[in-house]
Amino acid sequence: MSDHTKRKITVDIYGQQYTIVGSESSSHIRIVASMVDDKMREINAMNPRLDISKVAVLTAVNVMHEYLKVKDELEQLKMVIQREKD
Amino acid sequence: MSDHTKRKITVDIYGQQYTIVGSESSSHIRIVASMVDDKMREINAMNPRLDISKVAVLTAVNVMHEYLKVKDELEQLKMVIQREKD
Numbered sequence: 738m739s740d741h742t743k744r745k746i747t748v749d750i751y752g753q754q755y756t757i758v759g760s761e762s763s764s765h766i767r768i769v770a771s772m773v774d775d776k777m778r779e780i781n782a783m784n785p786r787l788d789i790s791k792v793a794v795l796t797a798v799n800v801m802h803e804y805l806k807v808k809d810e811l812e813q814l815k816m817v818i819q820r821e822k823d
Numbered sequence: 824m825s826d827h828t829k830r831k832i833t834v835d836i837y838g839q840q841y842t843i844v845g846s847e848s849s850s851h852i853r854i855v856a857s858m859v860d861d862k863m864r865e866i867n868a869m870n871p872r873l874d875i876s877k878v879a880v881l882t883a884v885n886v887m888h889e890y891l892k893v894k895d896e897l898e899q900l901k902m903v904i905q906r907e908k909d
Contacts, residue, residue: 750880757884769891773883793879794836797859797886798843804890805855811897818904 751777751789776800837863837875862886 742760748770749755757766776796781787787795828846834856835841843852862882867873873881 750884753877753880755877755880755884757881759888761888765891769884769887772891773880773887776883776887777880788876790874790876790879791839791841793876793883794839794841794859794863795843797862797879797883798836798841798855800883800886800890801855801859801862802845802847804886804893805851805858807890807893807897811893811900814897814900814904818900 750774751792753789773800836860837878839875859886 743758744760744763744766745756745758746763746766747754747756748767750770750773755770757770759766761769773796776799777792780795780799781792784792784795829844830846830849830852831842831844832849832852833840833842834853836856836859841856843856845852847855859882862885863878866881866885867878870878870881
């Protein structure tokens with residue numbers, strides 16, 4: 738597959754710079770980065786003694802949990818739609 | 824709201840222990856932790872020189888991106904269903 742749509746953008750998350758490579762728009766990547774930054778600051782506010790790597794891991798855990806919830810809701814809804822079609 | 828359903832469980836992610844507090848079942852928390860661990864190892868394999876905090880932040884970015892995609896799909900589907908009802 739061609740990589741012609743790949744973009745490389747630099748974002749700032751929790752005071753550090755990251756280069757993100759992907760096919761998404763720069764604005765989408767910036768939104769994702771800013772949501773991660775917000776979530777890290779939220780987790781840090783609740784646990785001020787955690788170091789950056791623990792804040793980041795707990796952020797990933799938190800987002801993974803939200804992801805599974807939404808994915809589950811989507812699958813349930815698809816099943817309901819399928820049942821109505823049958 | 825009562826906190827009587829809150830659970831405290833310790834999980835191992837990327838060689839470090841984390842205490843997760845939540846109302847979810849232990850098995851759900853373990854699945855989430857193991858998915859974060861897998862994703863961190865995947866990102867580390869692609870960028871072996873990154874330190875743990877960068878691996879964790881990039882994992883959070885990655886999962887946040889997946890979360891937004893699924894959330895978007897769910898919202899689109901809900902809109903289609905609503906339109907069919909109207």
